Amino acid sequence: MSYITVPYQKIQIPPRDDSPAKTIHAPILKTSLLYKNNERFYFDSIIDSGADFCVFPADLGKAAGLDVYEGKNVLTFGVGGKETLYFHKVTVEVIIKDEPWKFECRAGFSTKMNAKGIGFLGRDGFFDLFQEVTFNQSVKMFRLKEF
Amino acid sequence: MRSQLKEKSVGQLIKPFPGQWVALSADDRRVVSVAKSVQAVLNKARRKGESCPHLVKSQDSSSAAFIF
Numbered sequence: 229m230s231y232i233t234v235p236y237q238k239i240q241i242p243p244r245d246d247s248p249a250k251t252i253h254a255p256i257l258k259t260s261l262l263y264k265n266n267e268r269f270y271f272d273s274i275i276d277s278g279a280d281f282c283v284f285p286a287d288l289g290k291a292a293g294l295d296v297y298e299g300k301n302v303l304t305f306g307v308g309g310k311e312t313l314y315f316h317k318v319t320v321e322v323i324i325k326d327e328p329w330k331f332e333c334r335a336g337f338s339t340k341m342n343a344k345g346i347g348f349l350g351r352d353g354f355f356d357l358f359q360e361v362t363f364n365q366s367v368k369m370f371r372l373k374e375f
Numbered sequence: 376m377r378s379q380l381k382e383k384s385v386g387q388l389i390k391p392f393p394g395q396w397v398a399l400s401a402d403d404r405r406v407v408s409v410a411k412s413v414q415a416v417l418n419k420a421r422r423k424g425e426s427c428p429h430l431v432k433s434q435d436s437s438s439a440a441f442i443f
Contacts, residue, residue: 242435345431
């Protein structure tokens, strides 16, 4: 049984009137959407055990060649309120320790997430790749246990 | 001789462009293009010969947390 241990990455947040600049550490992986032999690009996604599905910004789906708003629309409820997501079957590639890992899933595409520009790797799809996904906040690392 | 120039992190590379999309080279060592939209930054990067850029949104001061 082998494990892959990956350090969290930093996200820099600039200061604003009511809070100083800060750095968030998060479990992030480079991600690409593979769709109809599109020209490849990567973006960042946070591993999110609370997300039922993988969800990506709609603008990134469009750039990958998807007709985003033609997807099946589903009203979803989260901490940030309700939003309609548009679902498409896609192949997702993530880079883990310089190695590509691919999975197929039905991913949601979100207009609201365009502002953040970052995706979520949810349980359906990403978590199915591994026997266990463990977060160690104290050392800012996550560990993936392979099947 | 070891270089005196320390390699910049992704965070340092994108910091000067708050609220904008930044296309980094595939090895994350340099900024290839900057634009306000995904498509624009991608088009600029491709015109500059970067076939597989890494697109990163530089967060602005409204990004208090990643809660959706």
